[in-house]
Amino acid sequence: MFLGVILMFLSLGCQKKTEIPERLWYTKSAKSWHEALPLGNGRLGVMIFGSVAEEHLQLNEESLWAGVPEDPFPENIKKHYAEFQRLNLEGQYPRAFDYAMAHLAVSPTAFRSYEPLGDLYLYFGHNNPKNYKRSLNLEKGINTVEYEINGDKFVRESFVSSKYNAVFYHFTSVDKEEVECYIRFERERDIRKYVNADNIICVDGQIFDDPEGDDDNQEGSGEGGYHMKFSAHVGVKVEDGNIIAKGDSLVVSGTNDFTVIVSSVTDYNPDLMNFDRTIDSEKESLKIMETALNTPYQQIKEEHIHDFSSVYNRVKFHLGENPKDTIPTDKRIKNVQKGGNDNYLTQLLFQYGRYLLMSSSGFRAVLPANLQGIWNADMWAPWESDYHLNINLQMNYWPADVCNLSETLKPLSNFMVRLTEKGKTTAKKMIGSEGWIAHYSTNVFGRTIASGSTKSSQVNNGYCFPLAGAWMSLTLWRHYQFTQDQEYLKDTVYPVISGAVEFILDFLKENSKGELVTVPSYSPENFYIDPVSGKRLRNTMAATIDIEIIRDIFDACLSAEKILSKDKLTKRIHEVLVKLPSIKIGADSTIQEWYEDYEEIEPGHRHISHLYALYPSNQITKATPELFKAARTTIEKRLSGGGGQTGWSRAWIVNFYARLFDGNECNKHINGLLSGQVSSNLFDLHPPHVFQIDGNLGVTAGIAEMLLQSHENKTIRLLPALPKDWKDGEIKGLCARGNFIIDIDWKDGKMETVWIYSPKGGKCRLRYQGKEKEFSMKAGEQLKWANF
Structure with a gap:
């Protein structure tokens, strides 16, 4: 059974602000598709x-x-993939790439x-x-x-x-x-x-x-x-x-x-x-x-x-007293482009993300929201408007639970269940595993073998990221953490994540140091300079994001087996965990992106995959102070190199700074998105002028993360990254892990009252500016915490 919407308990306690209709509006018709309005x-x-x-x-x-189901397997894939792994494990990266191009790359490399x-x-x-x-x-x-x-x-x-x-x-x-x-x-x-x-x-x-x-x-x-x-x-x-x-x-x-x-x-x-x-x-x-x-x-x-x-209306968000709605949306955007700060436009951007997710993955949807949600005017869309599994589809669903749109995950959950069945065949043919695999992009026909627009892309982006499906599976686990729906855990989440874990356990190889590593591997879409050959390469072993994903999915599987009283994989996971490499800090004091401290080609690359551990994971927190400090340095280096050049990358940075408790930097990048990376209809843009919905949905998640965080050891942080420009406000209806619904209001930058509602009951620990309070709640109970 799939748990639909998390129940919303209306009017918990926040004072009602003067409301105006949240709307985009204009005084002229759309001259282009990027000015039109979506339904x-x-x-x-x-x-x-x-x-x-x-x-x-x-x-x-x-x-x-367009197209048909296709998984074009190269001849003798198991033999050739094993050799590709061996060459990468031995550090013969140029030779490994050439071998894969000769024996694993096969047309058609992509889909329609x-x-x-x-x-x-x-x-x-x-x-x-x-x-x-x-x-x-x-x-x-x-x-x-x-x-x-x-x-x-x-x-x-x-x-x-x-x-x-x-x-x-x-x-x-x-x-x-x-x-x-x-x-x-x-x-x-x-x-x-x-x-x-x-x-x-x-x-x-x-x-x-x-x-x-x-x-x-x-x-x-x-x-x-x-x-x-x-x-x-x-x-x-x-x-x-x-x-x-x-x-x-x-x-x-x-x-x-x-x-x-x-x-x-x-x-x-x-x-x-x-x-x-x-x-x-x-x-x-x-x-x-x-x-x-x-x-x-x-x-x-x-x-x-x-x-x-x-x-x-499950979620209400107001920043200060709402202004009279006398400024058209396109003019508001232009004002921010001139250096202004428009809290109402930020409020609108947040709710627009919720609106887009509802409209593309709610109600009648049977498929997940794709790279453009459901809105596409091109007979051949950019990147086929596909499901990119190296961050983009994941980002689409970052706001789903926290923003009280639980049911929008149903199409994704059903899709992932079906994708695992396709991926079992691929895992069996590639390495003889009983688990399942999906590479970095797929479509409605469920392609799971590596793909790419060219053979080099098929090798670099496809074959070198076999953990894409595992990362995607963690969205389902997070949904369980929010809903606490054990039937969903048993019937949907556990079969998906345990199959991903089985593949990983069969996939890992022991290196010369006795560590278990991923080969092949890559840090999504980024090149490094091989110090031996001097070549620019992507294929390597044990890129940092791989190990971070593995730790998360192992932890999820261990937790699920404990909850469900299973022990199918627990012993094997514990044996492997102690042999995984740790997250490293490089010579420049940043989180090391690859297993070795390589020089990267693009210091400002759009992907910041080695900070997966900061967000969406919780492996880097204040409880890991050295990594926490290095994470900030990593972001600063990316930005100094020109990072954040795509809308979705900028949205990810908002989430990063929220986890670093820096609300002013969050707001700076929200305004950066508004001032140069959205069209007049607030669609997120990928250069040169391509709509990608992930930036819209990612920034909505980031704004929620500024106001509420629940990823740390069953603790709910309140207003953890409140900017100085958000002096007064309220947020009503955000959801926290453990199935709690939270209303918060604040004045002069200080929280006044928090209301909490528990549909299912349980213990809830709230934290605000060093103060903590724990509640033990019954199902259907509401409580408040005030007087700070």
């Missing part, structure tokens, strides 16, 4: 441009992927992309609007466009309903001015469209992967042919007026109020991690459409607002 119900995503003359809705369906569903256009012919305003209400999950033409007011609102599983776009002429609207659906390729007898636009699609066509991956992305099928329908509901077909489009006329509805289904089966020809996507999509058309719009809207806001 989603986990399965369907839409970007709304808000154009007056011709509205544009760019559409996505979470499972619409997540694709958009299509584009819906609504032509109104309205021009020269006055009093234009478009907005995204985060609490309600509704996009609104308002404007006037010759004194007549028009309102358009849109949302994606969870209950009715469709996109809704409602047009109203407030002054009852009749309009004519021309509606068409477009997609670059792979569809047939027509209007049926009920005046519904029908879209029949099947992805054709042209074996002779363009391929973004130099060494191939898999076999060509006709693959996933999909369908979409566009219907219109109008009380008074006319709907007629014009070719494969619709014309609505003689009305001042109508609703456009979009439904879509693919034949992807998540249980198979493949498309399934027994699924009739056309029939299923039409069924959704018919239900939506036969239900009153106002009812659908009210149910959507209830469903969406009941999740969103």
Whole structure:
């Protein structure tokens, strides 16, 4: 059983602040995709441009992927992989790389992309609007466009309903001015469209992967042919007026109020991690459409607002008295770019991360949020919009539990369970292990063999990071720590983490010092200079992050076996733990990134993987003072070398400084993100101008970490990294490990009251500025701590 949402106990005790709707808003329409506003119900995503003359809705369906399931194993992989390991173990790194290129790299090295569903256009012919305003209400999950033409007011609102599983776009002429609207659906390729007898636009699609066509991956992305099928329908509901077909489009006329509805289904089966020809996507999509058309719009809207806001409102965050909402979002961002500090924009950024996670991994979602959540306009997305397991997918779910969005982990949990089954075959073929493995990137078809856009990337980023799946598994363990759901631990978490541990136990090799090390290994995407050959390399042995991950997953497995009264792996783990290398401090007083103290190629590299032990792990804390000090020096060195150049890397730095209890540095990097690494719709950007959702979700986690930490020995730290600019505020509804829900308010930089609610009961130790208090709570009990 999967524990859904952590229950929220509302109105624990914080004083209610004057609230204004949390929203993004603008005084002009979007001119590009990065200015449009996102909506989603986990399965369907839409970007709304808000154009007056011709509205544009760019559409996505979470499972619409090109390609087929492929795990291309090289011949004699077990033999060649063993030799690759031996050469790395002996320190023959250039030779090891060359050997892997000759015997392990195999085409297709990569897979195909997540694709958009299509584009819906609504032509109104309205021009020269006055009093234009478009907005995204985060609490309600509704996009609104308002404007006037010759004194007549028009309102358009849109949302994606969870209950009715469709996109809704409602047009109203407030002054009852009749309009004519021309509606068409477009997609670059792979569809047939027509209007049926009920005046519904029908879209029949099947992805054709042209074996002779363009391929973004130099060494191939898999076999060509006709693959996933999909369908979409566009219907219109109008009380008074006319709907007629014009070719494969619709014309609505003689009305001042109508609703456009979009439904879509693919034949992807998540249980198979493949498309399934027994699924009739056309029939299923039409069924959704018919239900939506036969239900009153106002009812659908009210149910959507209830469903969406009941999740969103679990967490309230205010910094000081909220200002009057008179500054458009894009102008707020520009003000921060000029060096300003905007607490309301920070508050908005935090809640926007929660909104994006809800909308891409909540409600109807059956797949995890990918590199772009569910929002992608490109037929071949950057990095295929895949699941990167060397930090990006992990970062997507950093805020899930602490920000009271527990249920968003359900798609990820289910995906990981299925991925382990694929990974068992790979582990068996590679090293004869009964465990499972997944390399650094995967897709909806569950590829677990190493991948990469080129053969060198397949070796460097793929084969050299066999612990990617183990790292991802720890997200499930952390979810258990928050929820304390033992059924979830037994049925889901333990099988996943124990399989990852089995692989690791079979994978480790003893080096000349008698230590057990990982070979091959790498520090994600960073090069070092080999002191023997002088070459720039990635492959090595026992990179620091590997050993840190192993210690965490061993600890998780030991804890799980104790809780579940199992002893399957406990003895073997204890025997291995004493032989693992320790975290080292290098000659420059930083945490050593590799087993040897190598010179790195990029001192400001975007990945800071050797600080995994600081965050998201808890191996470096104040209880390890030398490492704690070295961690700060490590960050400073990265930043002095130009680090933090990607949005997600900057977000990681916010989390690092939160763990170092430096709120002012946290706020500096939040403002750094806002001032140069987000688009006007607050989407996180990867250079040169690519949306990646991980930065949004990572900074939301970082802000939560500034206010509440629960990773240290069953202790909950309150306001551990409060910046001076956050003088007054409140946070309501954050969650701590042990299944506690916390409300905190503060004034003049000092905490006034903390309220704690325990859905399941248990002991809770709170710490604030050297003071501690322990509570023993019953299930459903609420308590407060005040008078500091």
